[in-house]
Amino acid sequence: MSTLIKDAKILVAGQLTVKDILVKDGKILAIGHDLHTQYGPADHVICADQHFVTPGLVDVHVHLREPGLTDKETIATGTMAAAHGGFTTIGAMPNVEPVPDTPEKVALMVAQNAQKAHVHVAQYASITKDRTSENLVDFDGVKQAGAFAVSNDGSGVQTANTMYQAMVAAAKVGLPLAAHVEDAALKGDGVMNAGPVAERLGLPGISNVSESAQLARDVLLAQASGVHYHVCHVSTAESVQIVRAAKQAGINVTCEVAPHHLLLTDEDITMDNPMLKMNPPLRSPKDRAALIAGLLDGTIDMIATDHAPHTDAQKSGSMKTAAFGITGLETAFATMYTTFVKTRLLTLSQLIDLMSTKPAQLFGLHHAGCLEVGEPADLAIIDLDHAYEIKADQMLSKGHNSPFIGWQVYGQVLMTLVDGQVVYGKE
Incomplete structure (x- = not known):
């Protein structure tokens, strides 16, 4: 044919x-x-x-919600959304029910992805059992079962020793470790960026340091362990500074930024609006400027959507009670192209590099992200x-x-x- x-x-x-x-x-x-x-x-x-005609886009940060949360999304609907957005390879995060924290569970998810998906799906395993415990998974076992990386996305690993032992184990078997950097005690009950806007709206804030403090800890652990440490959805100026310094020190650190953090700030939140509630939250204009600078100078390696679908009911009411997260697969390329390429901040070639070539290369997703004879x-x-x-x-x-x-x-x-x-x- x-x-x-x-x-x-x-x-x-x-x-x-x-x-x-x-x-x-x-x-x-x-x-x-x-x-x-x-x-x-x-x-x-x-x-x-x-x-x-572009090589299929690659998104290493997607929530398909299946199994267990299929009122929000399924493998079939999520991967059709990916295709609608031009993505042909995506990485499925492990915050589903049950969590893929054993080789058997990972193997089952890999099989379901192959059966139900409309695009290629690379499967994450969790870092720890149940994704929030202190007990590590069998890293060699989950890799053999088909996991391409590990992550506890949705939660930061709270204990330094747990993270260090996880990094050592992941490095030993050659698995990238993708971290949701967030100190739970510093985050508290925040629902949006801490600052004047949160104060004006009377909403609890999430400080920049809740992200950057754990990131600073992790880059030193990554240096000690030798793991490929990947930072999910960086959102603060301090995080960009830490990643830049880590790279200059020769630490094996990569990072991603989500389109919404490049496009919006907390100043776009003019009322208690759950559609603008995400984790990490929309930050200040200063943080957005630092993210754009990091994208332009190569500190930030790739764009990833953090596609996080919810039902209408779960995203209604107040930011205090609504779910964190927004969708992104179907809007990412167009919003990025319009805002950055049409205005000549980025070339089209640079955008494809950020949304296809680099994520495939850095995560070892062979045969993705290229338009070449034989591929x-x-x-x-x-x-x-x-x-x-x-x-x-x-x-x-x-x-x-x-x-x-x-x-x-x-x-x-x-x-x-x-x-x-x-x-x-x-x-």
């Missing part, structure tokens, strides 16, 4: 160039012009009409030229908890292919 993608605008050495892409048996067979003269007619033809045909066709409105009724995720609904953006995904098969869009 062969498919010819005609008139695809692709990045070649950082420049957009129109070429054809021939796909056969799920892999890219050739890229060039007049491919039919060498390879004969294709079984199917997709006319890209000079729209941008799987994981691709997205994107209209960069026409504005559209983000609408809740067009989202494929179960969760509609997004502050970006109603935004006018560029970068609409028209079609997504996984292993050469169309999983979103129409031929």
Whole structure:
């Protein structure tokens, strides 16, 4: 079975160039012009009409909610949302019920992902039993069962010795450790960023130091253990400074930033609005500026959505009682492209590097994040030229908890292919 993608605008050495892409048996067979003269007619033809064709996007931080929390999302709906957003590989976080904290549970989740997912799913195991205890998982066992990394996302590891022993064990078997850095005692009952806005709204705040203090601890533990230490959703100026210093010291640290922390600040919270409640919270304009600077100078390695769907009921009422989290898979590329590439803060090539190439490379997701002959045909066709409105009724995720609904953006995904098969869009 062969498919010819005609008139695809692709990045070649950082420049957009129109070429054809021939796909056969799920892999890219050739890229060039007049491919039919060498390879004969294709079984199917997709006319890209000079729209941008990118290697499938890669998101290492996604909450699929299955098993146990399927009122929020399922493997099927979450991965369809991923395809709608142009993502062809995602990393599924372990805060589900039951937690994948044994080789058997990880193996079951890997099998379910393979059966139900519309895109490639890399599965996290937890760092500790039940994700919040002090008892470590069997790192070698969960790796053999298919885990590509470990994380307690949603909770910080509170005890330094537990984190250090986890890092030593993860380093020994070659598993990246992705950390949700948060000191629970410093966070307290906060629901938004501590500062003048929280005080004006009468809402309990979350200080910057609740994130940065634990991060400072962890980078020294990472240096001592030699683990690949990955920082989830950095949100503060202090965190960027710590990661920058750690990299300069030669510590094996990588980090991600979420689109919402690049796009919004606590000053956008003008009332008690649960749609703007997330963890870590939207920070100050100063923090946002530091995140953008870290993105531009390479301190921040990648963009990851922290896609966290909830039901409408769970995101209603007050920020004091509503769930933390927003969706992101279906809005990430368009909001990033519109805000950063259209304004020339980033090039398109840099954005694809941050949202596809680097996350795949740094997490060892082989064959993801590249558009090359011989590699799987994981691709997205994107209209960069026409504005559209983000609408809740067009989202494929179960969760509609997004502050970006109603935004006018560029970068609409028209079609997504996984292993050469169309999983979103129409031929």
